[in-house]
Amino acid sequence: MEKIILFLTVLCCALTSCTKEKTDYEAEIDTIVPERSGFKEVTQFQSGAYTIRIDALGGNLYKGYNKVHVKISGQGQAPVSAATLLPIRNGGTAQAHSCPHSYQLTYNAGQGYFEGYMVFTEASDPLSQWDLHIGYTADQPYRVVQQVPVQEQDNKNLGMTSFTDRDGAQYILALIAPQKPKVAENELVAGLYRFDTPTAGATAPFPDPAQFSYSEVQGYTILLDPRMPEPSMGNHSSPNNKDLLHGADNLYHGVVNYTMTGNWTLNLILHNQQGDLVRGTVVPDDFTPGVVGVKSELHIDILF
Amino acid sequence: MRRIALVIPVLIASYGLRAQDRTLQSDTTTVLQEVKVKAKAKKKIKTDLKLAVSVDEFLASSQSISFIKRGAYAWEPMLNNMSSERSAVTIDGMHIFGACTDKMDPVTSYVETNNLSTVDIKSGQEGSLHGSTIAGSIDLQRENTAFGLDKKVGGNYQTGFEFNNKQFFNLAALSYSGQKFAADGSISFRQAENYYDGNNKEVKHSQFNKFNSSVGLSFKTGERSALRVDAIYDKAKDVGFPALPMDLWLSRALITSASYKQLFEDGIIQLWDTKIYYNAIEHYMDDTTRPENLVHMDMPGWSTTYGLLSKIALQRDSYRSEIQLNAYDNLSIAEMRMYPQDRSNRTMFAYSWPWVTTRFASLSNTNSWDLSDRSHVVLGGSLGVNYNYSKYAEFNWIFHPGAPQEKTRILPGLHASYHIDIAPFTLSAGAGYGHRAPSISEAYGYYIYNSFDRYDYIGNPNLGNEVSYETNASVGYQTGRMGIQAKVNYFYIQDYIVGKILNMGSPMNYQSVGVKGYTALDHANIFNLALSAHYDILTHLHWKGSLTYARATDGSGGNLPFIRPISYQTGLQYMYKRLGIQTSLQGDAAQRDYSPEYGEDKTAAYQIWNASADYTLPARKVNMTLQVGAENILNAYYSTYADWGNIPRMGRNIFTSLKINF
Incomplete structure (x- = not known):
């Protein structure tokens, strides 16, 4: 009987060794597709008395389609009634040009920000950059320009x-x-x-x-x-x-x-x-x- | 696989616990030996020709079983000319499901002849005791030594060598029978190289290696009760499948159970036997030995089953009854990962079985009444509930958008038969009705490549139950010197599940030519006839012969695939003192009713001649038998209707074996 126990013990050891693990399917796709959840701040800057904050998914702008939230606020200032967005690429050899974008931003009253999108056709590089020309109307029209970094698209499903x-x-x-x-x-x-x-x-x-x-x-x-x-x-x-x-x-x-x-x-x-x-x-x-x-x-x- | 590791210590622990109270009860050893629910003729695990056989060779000697062969190992048993998903294949009533999507591991490949006592084959609904079925049931029954035998320790050892494929095998089994404790143990090794066909050409990738061991421990817990724990561990490594584009790297099975049996002396209840079981199978295919393959693939599969089986046997006067509860939970997972030619690129992954859970419970009952000394009636039925759940149903939705992720089915079954014995004739007639749920591949399979018709198969979760109506009859004639028997059965199967070409999607496996989806034919007809006869020419010279015929068509008159053509076998057996000589001739007629639609081509007739001689050595106490023989003596080159991809069968094979019983 000791032999039987010994046999079972050996068997037990044999069984625990050398086997292939099952694929973790949920993790399988994560390894190659970056997850971008939630709108996070891309940039924030002052425009006179107003603070402008631009949010995008994951806090970055990428080559390809980007949905953006633009929040324009100023302590004790007149409320902003309308806003426009115009991305312009400058520098390099090419002439200044833009990319598909929603010029007139829509106001989301519930969330208190403007919504729009930009479809960047190129990423930023040391020679040429993307400038966002933002216009907004409060007590009077304002204009401001802010440079933003645009990264190469690392999600191969948003080409x-x-x-x-x-x-x-x-x-x-x-x-x-x-x-x-x-x-x-x-x-x-x-x-x-x-x-x-x-x-x-x-x-x-x-x-x-x-x-x-x-x-x-x-x-x-x-x-x-x-x-x-x-x-x-x-x-x-x-x-x-x-x-x-x-x-x-x-x-x-x-x-x-x-x-x-x-x-x-x-x-x-x-x-x-x-x-x-x-x-x-x-x-x-x-x-x-x-x-x-x-x-x-x-x-x-x-x-x- | 971590679960496997858990179960073993539990088994060891339960062994330790039980071993302590072995001295408590007094001897009533004879009681357990007398358990006979119904007398069954136990057939020894050997064939007429060979003393040392594999499980497959043994099953092949049954008239109702034919095999789909993908190589020299792990043949898929077909009962009544129906593929394995239509029959309930169990080990001691335990349900086990292979982990290979290509059916490279039928349940029968996880046992070995030296841990089996017999194989119980039931045709049609008669087999519904262990769960819902259409074709019938194959129950592989394990060796189970009774308590308190005169012979305390027994055992056997078989070794042999087969020359064609250099198969060398060693099988040993040992049993112990005490008053309070009984044990069975077995261990076996088989190793074979590639075999050679009738043209003396090597059939590449037909080697195999198998290790199997089992242990069973019985403890008497009371005057009429006993506890038994069983485990089988089977490992096959480096098994070639010449008919498939890939081989087996490793498959392992752990099959465990614990059962408690209680006998009753008085009253109608004779016995109550309850068993819980667990089995885990892992199966890893390998194509690295096939450099001709364009695409390297990994195809691992896992199948885990938990189950419960509880049986009560009743008897009063001329009435006998068996009531059985079956329940199991199975999880089947199969993955495929294809590697790009530039290995730095992303691999491609999908599930061929997207984590499919099957839960099944059934209550079945078989009753037998003796109407007179010469006639009895059998009536039985079963009612099952089958539940399926596909965890990653999004795979199934690609071809079947909106299909339900889970599905529950009711599976009823009924059968009745009448048996009469008017010497020298025995007659029987019966009928049956039953349902079965589609198999995991049929309902949830995803791009399962079938190398026979070269299509990728897609399961359909919306499939309904397959419904069978069957009738069967047999007539036998028996005198002192001769006997003849004829058996027929006919199945009318509604919503018969087959694969049909889909006009959407495109193949995924590079060898494939298209995509087939499982679908239900309106109906199919299957007819089987088996004739057998024996005649004692002289006291020591016996003749045996058999003939089978089958015909199967779909609703529109087309042929179904894998239906055995007319087959025959005739054999002579001569026994004199310690010497036995056997010779047999077997063959199939040309396959007339083949099915090109399902990838079949016409298979020519073949005939092979076999012979063997055995000699039992005169030795006391120990029974030692030597055997030498040859299969396919004339080295015929042939392949059968069910040889996957028409791979040739083995040519001349000289075999030797030594068997020692003590």
Whole structure:
């Protein structure tokens, strides 16, 4: 009987050794997708008697779509009734230019701040920076300029792309959601913007908003074909995806299914209101193991 | 796996506790030996041809079982020509679920012949005692030494070598029978290299290594009660699956149980046996030995089951009854991680079983009345509740948006049969009705690659129950020298679950050609016929023969896959004093009714010839038998209808074995 006990003890030791751990699925995606929860302060500065504070998700501005909260307050000062936001990129070799943004900010009375967004097309670098031109109206109109750092996008699921159509109009397409995709059905949200080419020269002192205007493109359709470009995945795709349609919030909403984690490409085809092709190419749908997936000329890469 | 580590000390502790009060009770040892719920002919674990067999080889000798073979190891048993999810495979009534999505580890691969006493195969709803089933049940019954036998210590040892695949095996078992304490223990090792087919060509990746050990301890706790703890530990390492694109690196199973049995002297209740059990299985596939694979993948799987089984046997006069409560909770997890060709890139991960919990409880009852000395009626039924929960249901929603994350089903079953014995004829007829819930793969599987038809399979959580209506009959004729028996059964199965090509999605596994989703056919028909006969030509010369035929179609007349073509076996056995000589011829006819839709091609007929001779050495007390034989003597090159990917079977195999019983 001692032998039996000994045997069981040995067995017990044998069983505790050498086994593979299960994957921690919740943590699996965290390793590669940075979590940005809550609006935090990006910058705060004085403008006369007023203090202006800009908040963004995670406290940083990134290349791509950024939603911002602008709080303008002054002790004993007249309340601010309206505010505008205009990002301008300065320096470098390029001419001063802007990026898609909401010029007229909307006031959120409940929270006491103005809301808007900016879709930065480049990150800041030592030679060129982004300046935010903020205008606000209290007892009188005020203007202020503040430089803000814009970082490279480290979330590979919030990519953006810019392109031109046949008539030379400039478009920007930026992903807004999902910030943290899952192996699941994901609500896909994107913003589509077009540069309003100025018809006349500047009529106001720099920066003249009419020279830097972008509009939210309405009523277009973005056809979606997500695929895994990795050669070993052989152009793998997923079922039950829904093309992106223009919604009441002026954003584009669709559904993307990711069948596993890893590199994906959202192959897109943009059609205008008339159903005419604006940009994008059809990608092959055959299964081609060992071959890098062909991407549409309009695409955004994903990694989670 | 930490849980495994916990259970063992508990078992040891319970052993220690029980060992102390061994001196309390006086001897009533005979009582426990007489437990017979219903007399069952116990079949020794050997075949006509071979004395030392594997569990698979032993099961293959049953007419109602056929096998899907993916290599030389871990064959998937098909009962009544139905795949394993349609039958209830248990070990002593305990439910165990393989941890491999590709069915590389059927329950039968986690036991070894030297810890089994018998295998109880029941066809159709008759098998519903252990849980809901369609095809029937296979219960692997463990060795269980009674208290107070005259022979206190017994044991056996088997060793042997098979030349074709250089399989070397050593199996040993020991038993102890005391007045208050009984124990069984076994240990076994098998090691085999690649086998060679009938063209003397090596079938690569067909090696295997298996270690199995078991221990069972019984303690008498009262005059009519006993406590028993059991454990099986099985480990297979470096097992090749030539028909699959990957092999097995390691699979381990720990199967434990503790049971308490109480016998009653008077009254209608004869016995009450309650068991709690726990088993954990881990299964890790390996494709690093397949450099031809484009994509490196890890596919680990885990399956953990807790269960309870409680059985009461009743008897009064001509009435016998068994009431059984089954309950279990299983968690099955399977992962796949694909590695990009540039390993610095992100790996790709998904669950092929997204943490699926199955909870099942059933109450079943079988009653038997002797109407007269010659006839009896059996009536039985079961009612089960099956609950499934998919933790990461978002995987399932990709193909089935909005499917429920949890699902509860009611699984009823009923069966009745009438048996009559009019010498020299025995006749029986029966009918049954039963439901089964879809398996984990069928309901929640996600991109499970099937290398047979080369499709990725997607489970469907919305699937309904599969419902079976069956009838069966048998007729036997027996005289002193000869016997002949015919058995038929017919299943009409509503909502028969199969995989159908989906016109959405695209393959994930690089070998795959498309995606199939599990769906329910309106119905399927399965018919099985088995004939067997034996004749004693001389006192020492016996002939045995058998023939099986099966036909299965889907609702629209198409063939179902993996249905055995006409098969036959004929064998002669000669025994003289200590010498035994056996020879047999077996084969399948050409597969006429194959199913291209499910990836089958026509398999040609084959026939193989086997022979063996054994000699029992004259020795006192110790019974020592030597055997030499050969399978496939003519070195036929063949593969059967159920050989995955048409891998060839083993060519000529000379085997030797030595068996010592003491």
